[in-house]
Amino acid sequence: xxxxxxxxxxxxxxxxxxxxxxxxxxxxxxxxxxxxxxxxxxxxxxxxxxxxxxxxxxxxxxxxxxxxxxxxxxxxxxxxxxxxxxxxxxxxxxxxxxxxxxxxxxxxxxxx
Numbered sequence: 001x002x003x004x005x006x007x008x009x010x011x012x013x014x015x016x017x018x019x020x021x022x023x024x025x026x027x028x029x030x031x032x033x034x035x036x037x038x039x040x041x042x043x044x045x046x047x048x049x050x051x052x053x054x055x056x057x058x059x060x061x062x063x064x065x066x067x068x069x070x071x072x073x074x075x076x077x078x079x080x081x082x083x084x085x086x087x088x089x090x091x092x093x094x095x096x097x098x099x100x101x102x103x104x105x106x107x108x109x110x111x112x
Contacts (some may be wrong), residue, residue, distance in 0.1 A: 026044070048082070048083065
């Protein structure tokens with residue numbers, strides 16, 4: 001059986017993005033409603049917090065907190081605030097929904 005030749009691939013740290021490049025990408029994300037929401041949120045978190053995608057992929061809905069009108073992401077302790085232009089988009093970080101709908105109590109009819 002012939003030996004397979006697998007080229008070497010460097011796993012070192014790539015050159016970081018310049019601030020103007022990062023801001024331009026964040027602006028593009030804010031304006032691309034045609035991208036799937038999960039992809040936009042993941043890219044946003046990578047660009048804002050410089051976390052590896054593997055770390056972002058492990059986040060769950062319970063890692064997004066809504067406290068005192070602020071949106072926080074639990075990447076460590078304390079949780080990190082999400083900047084206002086992105087936190088204000090309810091589509092990207094919606095407030096948590098109850099795990100089951102509240103029971104509806106019918107109004108009592110009072111007869112005169």
